[in-house]
Every structure is written in structure tokens, then in C-alpha cells.
Amino acid sequence: MLNFMPFTFKRLSIPDVILVEPQSFSDDRGFFFESFKESDFFSNGIDKKFVQDNFSHSVHGVIRGLHFQKAPKAQAKLVTVLKGKIFDVAVDIRKNSPTYGKWVSEILSGDTHNLLYVPEGFAHGFCVISDEADVLYKVSNEYSQEHERSIIWNDPKLDIQWPIKKPIISNKDNKLSLLENLDNDFVYRDTS
Numbered sequence: 001m002l003n004f005m006p007f008t009f010k011r012l013s014i015p016d017v018i019l020v021e022p023q024s025f026s027d028d029r030g031f032f033f034e035s036f037k038e039s040d041f042f043s044n045g046i047d048k049k050f051v052q053d054n055f056s057h058s059v060h061g062v063i064r065g066l067h068f069q070k071a072p073k074a075q076a077k078l079v080t081v082l083k084g085k086i087f088d089v090a091v092d093i094r095k096n097s098p099t100y101g102k103w104v105s106e107i108l109s110g111d112t113h114n115l116l117y118v119p120e121g122f123a124h125g126f127c128v129i130s131d132e133a134d135v136l137y138k139v140s141n142e143y144s145q146e147h148e149r150s151i152i153w154n155d156p157k158l159d160i161q162w163p164i165k166k167p168i169i170s171n172k173d174n175k176l177s178l179l180e181n182l183d184n185d186f187v188y189r190d191t192s
Contacts, residue, residue, distance in 0.1 A: 006034040009044040012104045017090045017122065018046060019106050020078075020115040033113055035080065036138070046117050048076040050138035058128045058135070063167045065125015066091055066151040066176075071185055073147035074120040076140040083110040084133030086126040087163050091151065093179065094121040097188035101179060103160055110134070121186040123151050127162050149183060152176035 008021040020041075024033040041047075056064065066089070069075045079088055091103040106116050107129070118124045126135065153160070153169060155178050177183075 006037060007040050007044070009046075011045075012106070014090070014092055014099045014102060014104045016092075016119045017104050018044070018117040020046075020117060022113050022115070024113055035113065035115070036078070046076075046078070048119075048140040050076075050078060050140055052139050052142050054137050054139065054143075056135045057132065059132050059168070060128050060130065061164050061166060061168045063125060063127040063153045063162060063164075063169055064173065065089065066123035066153060066155075067125065068093065068123045068149055069141060069144060069147040070149055070183070071120075071147075073141045073144040074186070076120050077118040077124055077137050078115055079108060079118065079124070079126070079135065079137040080113065080115040081108045081110045082134040082136055084128060084130035085109040085111075086133050086135060087129050088116050088126045089124065089160055090116065090118040091123040091125075091158060091160075091179070092121070093123050093151070093182065093184055094186040094188040095184070097121075100188070101157060103158060105160075108135075121188070125153060125160075127164055127167060129163055150176040151179050151182060155179050 010019040022033040089105045092099040
């Protein structure tokens with residue numbers, strides 16, 4: 001009997017951010033894949049318990065983010081796209097981190113079913129690069145307005161290379177803080 005591995009886990013250039021690629025099985029009926037399996041995720045460094053699922057539908061050019069929650073309601077996120085395609089971004093906001101203020105991105109697509117794990121201590125955002133996109137993400141803490149914080153999407157020090165010319169931004173997201181002015185209590189701890 002073959003040893004079935006339903007996922008591939010790939011650490012990105014900021015190694016705490018992990019791209020998860022599920023193995024999909026297709027036939028004339030359609031396709032099937034496991035989108036989450038706690039034991040496999042735990043054994044590959046994603047050891048958070050997810051307690052809430054969030055869903056968003058957005059049209060081409062929408063940027064959502066860069067959002068996070070402060071402790072004690074900090075959130076790790078597991079992001080996937082059900083339909084469409086997004087440019088997904090995680091920004092390291094942990095003070096004293098060797099990658100503080102750096103970002104990584106991945107294209108997430110409803111065709112590939114890939115997922116991005118964004119740990120606590122990172123701001124998260126995405127922009128829609130298809131006509132529309134349905135995004136589903138799991139979070140490790142319930143939403144708390146009191147702990148919600150955000151960074152403006154076009155912070156010049158971050159210099160995120162969003163792949164769209166005319167972004168659609170909410171009024172709320174257009175009035176956010178720069179990273180350097182952020183009320184932020186995340187501190188990097190080397191666990192190696």
C-alpha cells in the first residue's frame with residue numbers, strides 16, 4: 001500500500017510563513033482533495049487550533065488589508081481561494097525579527113487549491129487579480145474589534161509590489177497607519 005501524503009508544505013523566504021499545496025484527485029466527476037488535516041498540519045509546524053472561518057467575495061482590483069489582531073487575541077490565518085485568484089501577502093511585524101518589515105507573497109488560486117499559513121506577528125492582505133475571487137480563511141482567535149489593527153496597503157517602507165494599477169480600497173483601509181507608527185506588541189523570539 002502506498003503512503004498517501006495529502007499535502008506538501010513549503011517554507012517561504014520568511015520561513016514562518018508556509019505555502020501548503022494539497023494533492024488533488026480528478027476524474028470525469030470533478031475533483032477531490034483534503035483542504036485541512038490537523039495531524040498533518042501539526043507535524044509540519046502549523047500547530048494552531050483554528051476557531052473561526054471567514055469568507056469574502058471581492059472583484060478585480062480590490063485590496064483588503066493589511067490586517068492583524070494584537071495579543072491576547074492575535075490570530076494565525078490559513079488562507080485559501082475557492083474561486084478566482086489573489087496575490088496574497090504576509091508582512092513580518094515582529095520587533096527584533098531579522099525579517100521585520102519584509103513581506104512575502106504567493107498567488108493563491110481556486111484552480112490550484114493552495115493555502116497560505118500566516119502566523120501571529122504578521123499583517124495579512126491580498127488583492128484580487130482575477131475578475132472576482134472567493135476567499136476563505138481560518139483564524140486561531142475569534143474576531144475582536146478591540147484588538148484589531150492594520151497597516152496601510154501602500155506603506156512606502158514596505159514597498160509591496162501589488163500587481164494592479166488601479167486598486168479598489170475601502171475608506172477604512174485607505175486611512176490606516178504606517179508600520180513605523182503602529183501600536184504593535186509582537187516581539188520576535190528565535191526558537192531554533
